[in-house]
Amino acid sequence: MIVILACALAAALLALGFEMVLVMSLPALLAKLAYYPAMPDIVVVQKLVGGVNVSTLLAIPFFIFAADLMAAGTIARRLTDLIKAAVGHFPGGVGHTAVGSCMAFGSVCGSAPATVAALGRLLHPELTRAGYNERFSLGLIASSAETALLIPPSITLIIYGWLTGTSIAALFAGGLAVGIVLGFAFMALVQWETWRSRAGPAAPLVTGARRAALKAAGLALGLPLIILGGIYSGVFTATEAAAVSAVYALAVELAVYRSFGWREVFRIAERSAVTIAAVFVLLAAGSLVSYFITLAQFPNALIAFLQQHQFNVVMFLLLVNVLFFIAGMFIDPNSILLVLVPTLYPAAVALGIDPVHFGLVVCLNICIGMITPPFGLDLFVASSTLNRPVETIVAGIWPFVAVNLVVLALITYVPDISTALPRLLRN
Numbered sequence: 001m002i003v004i005l006a007c008a009l010a011a012a013l014l015a016l017g018f019e020m021v022l023v024m025s026l027p028a029l030l031a032k033l034a035y036y037p038a039m040p041d042i043v044v045v046q047k048l049v050g051g052v053n054v055s056t057l058l059a060i061p062f063f064i065f066a067a068d069l070m071a072a073g074t075i076a077r078r079l080t081d082l083i084k085a086a087v088g089h090f091p092g093g094v095g096h097t098a099v100g101s102c103m104a105f106g107s108v109c110g111s112a113p114a115t116v117a118a119l120g121r122l123l124h125p126e127l128t129r130a131g132y133n134e135r136f137s138l139g140l141i142a143s144s145a146e147t148a149l150l151i152p153p154s155i156t157l158i159i160y161g162w163l164t165g166t167s168i169a170a171l172f173a174g175g176l177a178v179g180i181v182l183g184f185a186f187m188a189l190v191q192w193e194t195w196r197s198r199a200g201p202a203a204p205l206v207t208g209a210r211r212a213a214l215k216a217a218g219l220a221l222g223l224p225l226i227i228l229g230g231i232y233s234g235v236f237t238a239t240e241a242a243a244v245s246a247v248y249a250l251a252v253e254l255a256v257y258r259s260f261g262w263r264e265v266f267r268i269a270e271r272s273a274v275t276i277a278a279v280f281v282l283l284a285a286g287s288l289v290s291y292f293i294t295l296a297q298f299p300n301a302l303i304a305f306l307q308q309h310q311f312n313v314v315m316f317l318l319l320v321n322v323l324f325f326i327a328g329m330f331i332d333p334n335s336i337l338l339v340l341v342p343t344l345y346p347a348a349v350a351l352g353i354d355p356v357h358f359g360l361v362v363c364l365n366i367c368i369g370m371i372t373p374p375f376g377l378d379l380f381v382a383s384s385t386l387n388r389p390v391e392t393i394v395a396g397i398w399p400f401v402a403v404n405l406v407v408l409a410l411i412t413y414v415p416d417i418s419t420a421l422p423r424l425l426r427n
Helices: 002-015 020-035 041-052 055-072 075-087 093-109 112-129 134-149 155-164 168-197 209-216 218-232 238-256 262-295 298-308 313-328 333-350 355-369 377-386 390-395 398-413 416-426
Strands: none
Touching (some): 020 262, 020 333, 041 262, 055 093, 055 112, 075 093, 075 209, 075 218, 075 238, 093 112, 093 134, 093 168, 093 218, 112 134, 112 377, 134 155, 134 355, 134 377, 134 398, 155 168, 155 333, 155 355, 168 218, 168 238, 168 355, 168 416, 218 238, 238 262, 298 333, 313 333, 313 355, 313 398, 355 398, 377 390, 398 416
16 A cells, blocks of 8 residues: 555656656655654665665766766767777768767766767767768667667666666676677668668778777777776776776876866866766665665565466566556656666566566666657757757657667567676676
């Protein structure tokens, strides 16, 4: 009963346009007042503060700051030039460059909105000049940025690891494999569109262009190598890797590339602080929601329900995908994680689902939610960055949603795709 009432109140608040932090926290506070009046008020404060007082979460502000530094500097452009030099001379090379650039930038920032904001203005003019229509170009940019949520260092995977206690290094390894699969699926769609519309003619291969682009992007490429190499070699943890990435990005952009001065660094830090504060307020509210979900023994009730109705792994994962797909249309990614994962994860473990596999299924659903209307976050970031109506972006997004769903089905029911690399590294 307590969960039903809390869900009803949350749905009403969401429909009335309340901020997500209130949609999450007010039902939890009502549950406390109605069902646990003897609970001291200080417990609520302890859960709010203690929920985010975790060293693992320090990775989030460092990666956000590093992403903002690179978006304001020249690392994004250098990575794009390198990918263009590598694949631009193939048929459909401009479209492949867009996908590859988003994957490369995602490997140093971990944020899909930051990827759209940093690369949108660089990629969109080249796509339209190559002959891709406006809708396809906009859909490609918004969708390719999703790979940043899968390829390390993914902030989404860090939050999932914090919620479930799953190894972040293992999640990063699985995310790398799934991100590559999704990237190649988008490239296949680009190739089909190239053949269909005769867009994206091959650019001439200029002698020495690859060598020059590699030299220009050498320090930018050092960042993913340091992050991934440091984590998997055991030199430092994911949290320490985040700190290293922020320091490295600051040093490269400020001292080597000289993209901006100290005054701009302070402005970037101010923007990052606003984003970080919003994320951590949601995380604090989510820890409170998770506490009351556990207190109401809802996960145990869900497990009993699944056992009573003889749910198997196939049926349960289908249910998970449907729930996340619907929620992704209306709720921001972090809130979806904080509400649904504590509820569904115990049931997934009880059914014998690998935590890394379940995490990648969840994360790929989050990716789809970033581009599905009416409230897909990347749609609005792309609209703001490229000064295009949201309706135009939505019109071009559907082929990419279809590709996402095909990849989701593959990842859901072929768990080795997401678990083989983590097992290999662990062994």
